[in-house]
Amino acid sequence: MAQKPSIPKGTRDFNPQEVAKRNYIFNTIRTQFEIFGFQPIETPSFENSETLMGKYGDEGDRLIFKILNSGDYFDKFKTVVKDLSEDTITGDLNPFYNIETNFVTKHISEKALRYDLTVPFARYVVQHQNEIDFPFKRYQIQPVWRADRPQKGRFREFYQCDADVVGSDSLWQEVEFVQLYDAVFTALGLHGVTIKINNRKILSGIADVIGAQDKLIDFTVALDKLDKIGEEKVKAEMLSKGIPQSGIDRLQPLFNLKGDFGTQISELKEMLSTSEEGKKGIEELEFINTGINTLGLKTATLQLDVTLARGLNYYTGAIFEVAAPEGVKMGSIGGGGRYDDLTGIFGLKDVSGVGISFGLDRIALVLEDLNLFPETITNTVKVLFINFGEAEAMASMKAIKALREKGVSAELFPDHKKTIKQFNYANKRNIPFVVLLGESELSSHTYTLKNMSSGEQQQLTLDELISALH
């Protein structure tokens, strides 16, 4: 019996219109990446499990898709269990029932699907360090896979678009990434995004000042919720995590922080005057802000947000996050920051890096909501030739060949069906032009070009037809 076809939950088919829209976003991002001097790399869809496991925390390990070993993997596993049962679990007649999933996985799976682009990139840099000229500006646009519970806007297969520089700690790169965000969103017509910036050193400095350095993570996790739960609840959470009331009191200027970048920086300077790390963070933010003020942004705004934490353990300097224009309900559409020891996990120390990422699916949803996709990108073939039979079709194919050589997309309806059916097909596919080449046109060496939206018809020579469609 035939199967009823379906796809795994959390995955998607993309039809021609969807592919065209996604490619429009990819191409816009790729063009700006290259204009900014980033170069593409690609890594395999699956990595050795040991490359990925343990890099994303326990939850990450669970969400990584593992690939079964090929061949008779279970026979090999039986041998492992046999040895085990003789050595360590002798006496148990059926060790099988004591085996745990994680133990099995280690023995029957050696490869896993890419979970993000950052760890494979770190692996790439270390593996190819002798071929790379540092600083290395790379971009990567590839799918990643996560066994997350699927929900609206969250998929098990999705694309990441990352740009990173490794091998330099220059702050000009932070300036450049702010410009890059601005350039991409401007090119996409998505004006008015907010690029939020913070610095891990600021967060660390604040923790210093309030005597909560040993509770840095609890402190920032609570602070990160300010937007959502408000000042009182943030304070309560901090208290419950063991941050003393006296420290929380000293935080008050932070909750009152208002105004533009410069004003906020002045307040922070006062607050962090006793923390060396905090002062360093302020210095870095000022450098970036001065650079951006001097160079200007086209359509985006740079905004200091001292509550911004993201993957704090990961970032060591600047932290970025991009919010959609005001009024659009959507989580962050981009994020990134500086990390000082990404490649250390693979044995290459002291390589500083900084990078940003674009959230393709969310950007697509925002462009759809705001009707920002150019109309032209969903167009199908430009012209369909109606099929009136063999001789007419052959003449059509000649004209089609000439059009294609000029770069005009053109096709013949393959079958000699009723004209109305062929017109219906052109309509359904939104083909803008149709050419009729019937008996009379064949004898007069002309082509009847019909504009499908206006209904207008013209009788043309081949040269005229080509110029009309070119």
Added chain:
Amino acid sequence: MAQKPSIPKGTRDFNPQEVAKRNYIFNTIRTQFEIFGFQPIETPSFENSETLMGKYGDEGDRLIFKILNSGDYFDKFKTVVKDLSEDTITGDLNPFYNIETNFVTKHISEKALRYDLTVPFARYVVQHQNEIDFPFKRYQIQPVWRADRPQKGRFREFYQCDADVVGSDSLWQEVEFVQLYDAVFTALGLHGVTIKINNRKILSGIADVIGAQDKLIDFTVALDKLDKIGEEKVKAEMLSKGIPQSGIDRLQPLFNLKGDFGTQISELKEMLSTSEEGKKGIEELEFINTGINTLGLKTATLQLDVTLARGLNYYTGAIFEVAAPEGVKMGSIGGGGRYDDLTGIFGLKDVSGVGISFGLDRIALVLEDLNLFPETITNTVKVLFINFGEAEAMASMKAIKALREKGVSAELFPDHKKTIKQFNYANKRNIPFVVLLGESELSSHTYTLKNMSSGEQQQLTLDELISALH
């Protein structure tokens, strides 16, 4: 301890130069696909196992990469085994050792990585049949995965580039696919490829005529080897497979088949005069040949090859295969054909299809061998600004911003290092131009542009710099 980083066997990292070359091929193919009226779709990297299993034969089933179920899959499996041991294998104290790999796989894996683009396409057509306007011309450029033993030119992850039309049995499509091959290879500068064509009905007709219809597969498998093992060995193999000597004698005209398309067709007509199916195959070939003769090919040659079989069980009409230009040692760089019931496996009957495929990796090897990649495509960023310190860098960033807005890729060396080091970096990355903006240029508002290959230097204003690089 740090891991020594590596990637799974049969997979590849692609560096910026390699990505650029591959994208050049993809883009050339994609452009021609779209000019010919094909539209892109994309399907998920993994499918439900039942969609893929059983579609590629036993060997294919073994080579499909299976994905482990998430969560505590082994606990669930224990329950299955427990039920089993009570029901069917009671008495055995340890059923674990009797379990076979295939049985385990069915219970711990529900998803598998795409093995080709054809079966997912068939699944797509059936699943979305109500949204599709037939005839449906789709193309698809995505990676596939096979657990094949890796060897030179054979990988476990590789791209396929397919174009197919489903929902029409018009032979104009065969004509179009020959033109499409010609257009793509011409656009890639790969002149002189041979597009071999055959027809399943011809093979079937010959088998009719020699009384070997029940041995069609043995017959074609032997015939397919003519190029490699020669006439005598082909005959011996046929005899050993039970094809009678009298039938093999009647094959003699086939071994003597020479000359152009028309001459060969005449010989075949005589030979197949008693087979209805054979005559139908000749008619189809003649239609395609007449079409191509009338329309002409740019740089490729269409050649009849009655020994061409490929996946015989799969194809029902035309069979295509493309050989690299004479003198290039390489297997086929493309192939395809007509299949009459692809979607039947998913419950949609009588949908005829025809399609072709491009072998990306082999095409890349051929272009590399023949030095056909355009020099421009491996270029990195166009201009690097030397970093002479903070004030100079800020002025450089202003010029860089102006260049980028004109679409010129430009970057600042991020650190204020020795000039010689910065020049070395530009050389290693093959950056064609360098701009020096030091103290004297800063005061005179000029830019020194150095051509890195000629060594020539010019002192320019910003406007002049932009026109020089634009």
